[in-house]
Amino acid sequence: MLAEHQTTAFDLLAPASLANPYPLYKQMRETDPVYYSEANGFWVLTRYSDVEDALRDDRLSADRSSLFASQLGGLDLGIIQNFLKLTGNFMIEKDPPEHTRMRKIANQGFTARALESWRSIIQDTTDRLLDRVQDRHQMDIVADLSVPLPALIIADIFGVPEKDRGNLIEWAVDIGTFWGAPATDNIGAVARKADRSAVLFTELMQEIIAERQHNLGTDMISLLISAYTENGMNLEQIPSLCILILNAGHLTTTDLIPNGVNALLSHPEQLQKLKDNPALLNSAIEEMIRFDTPAPFLFRIAKETLTVGGKKIPAGSVVALGLGAANHDPAKFQSPEIFDITRSPNEHIGFGQGVHFCLGAVLARMELSICFSTLFRRMPNLHFDRDLSAVIKHTSLVFKGFETLAVKF
Template sequence: MLTNTKSPAYDLFSPEALANPYELYKQMRESDPVYYSESLGYWILTRYQDVEAALKDERLSADRSSLFIHQIGDLDIRLIQNFLQLIGNMMIEKDPPEHSRMRKLANQGFTTRALESWRSIIQQTTDRLLDQVQTQGYMDIVDDLSVPLPALIIAEIFGVPECDRANLIQWAADIGTLWGAPSGQNIEKLARKADAAAIQFTNLIQHLIEERRRQPGTDLISLLTIAYEAQGLDFAELPSLCILILNAGHLTTTDLIPNGVAALLTHPEQLQKLIAHPELMQSAVEEMIRYDSPAPFVFRIAKEEIVISDTTIPAGSVVALGLGAANHDPAKFTHPDQFDIARTPNEHLGFGPGVHYCLGAVLARMELAICFTTLLKRMPNLRFDVDRQAIPRHTSLVFKGFESLPILF
């Protein structure tokens, strides 16, 4: 068995790598598929077979509290105590059997009936946002569509009063930024914002839970509150489930929309093909998720010493599973760097297989299909705005998207 010792340093946080990491992933996959980054302090997997196996490996724990503590370096752990408490109760940070119990409960909020009732919310919200820019002939996909759309949808699904919605989304974003393995810059500022947001988010959700216990409705918090009450469970866990749903349903979809638009505009023949064949929309959505994954990494902690592809990973190590790199592995996908809206099969890892399969996958797919169908129907002449530059995001390994994506139509 080998232990990874001398390898070239791969800078995953360079501006070039954050904007377009796939060439770097290719180098790592070919030369160091199980790579230890001295600067980041964790192992990185980039091959499909390794990432898929690791997602299902019970020796790799989803409890990442040690990673968050490592991220803040020499800062006092009390700086993020409220953040750790909120995140620590998240289902995504739990292993079976605790995860299985929480997953069963969470699923009660995602019934077929509930999902179908959300379809009209998604359509109406999409139309309302596009109405606001229709006569302009230009828009920023991020500011005008991808940020407000999932935020408004989730707030509506949660039944959050309009006066609290902007705060709710901002708190979720602050929590998600620290949760998303940010670069070392301004880590103390990010930590303080995340901890303060954890307090405020928890207080708001607890207030809404109390209201729903007195007067339940048909919103998601009501459905989850009813499920918790019926089984006599601890309501202290519910804010953590809500932040998970909010971040899973909001942050990733916020990035999927501009990533998908950019992929279509960079491949105009695929855009025209989709306009001509709208029945390919579901297939196109899957290819958007594979081609430029909004969540290119998930993290695990080795509960014991494990061997991956002849490389020994010590117990306690942090392991980054490269979903984005795996989704471009030629050993799994034919011509992986081509964007093909009719690709089949397309067994991408964008939602992560195994017990931690994305809770909001059905909702995300529904949002994307409705959003892109409506966008292309109303604005078929979609094109890049050459006078205004697109700005990729440069802050996190876990979330990949755009700060700005100006387009004309």
């Protein structure tokens, strides 16, 4: 199904495109902003206005469960049956009115009172991680900070026993890797790992839920048990919400931190501006999210035939909403290629928009604020380690970040 008048084939999965997709996004936006990728079998939107409209268009379904089967490339769907069972209740992949009902209940785990109580958890966890590397005068931002920080914070917020936290994080990464539509020649192994981890994650969550039912506390799982019980919902759905919170909060923040550090260190004049005026931190965080969006694409399924930018998108089509591309659209942002921590207004859509606006956005912003303020207070001379090249993620359209980012201080 080649779109009419299409003349250029864009390779979204080329190593160079995954490492730095913004030149490709610019070319697509200027020449074919509603592009059908024959190679990938989906439509790609790259203009801010189109992506913003699509995020609010109820003709585009968030239920992409059918894509998991296509990811397997002909392998037996049975190898991900436990993964499908766990993710089948993902709120992020439900449409209203079911999504509305689930969201209302999930919000009870993110009350202002709960969020404020988590501030000390975030600060303590950040300090503990930096304590480990302080005397080394070097670290990998990814392995030493951005991978463990959000995972440990959420495990603490969930009230997961210390002995289980390492496994919990490993299982969440396995599940999130397959969920993120990886570009790999070994999809069967990735799928089987995700399925096994779905079993183990569910079993651990069920054990914790059973224990909390008799001993409710102030942790998030206790809050969710109360909310689900009061609304007559099945507690068996809680593990699905927990893995969603863990993956959304863990994987996105894991990429936001190194992306932000890289942007600041690559633009020393902006870093100095932040050091001179720490009150710019919140503005800087919003610019980090816009400038190098950690989740560059969201996928939707067309429930009916619709027209976008003069192109007819048939019912059943997969549509990739280019958040990263939209956040660099010059029709919306003046000089979008420039990293400017004082940018205002900054109406980026890094956390989505509409009914699916990121549930954990407030928590993510709090984590980033505490992480960056602590990092540059404790390590004011932070700089790139020129002896160790950074390694950029190169396996997924859904996640954009670093595998390693070495720094010295």
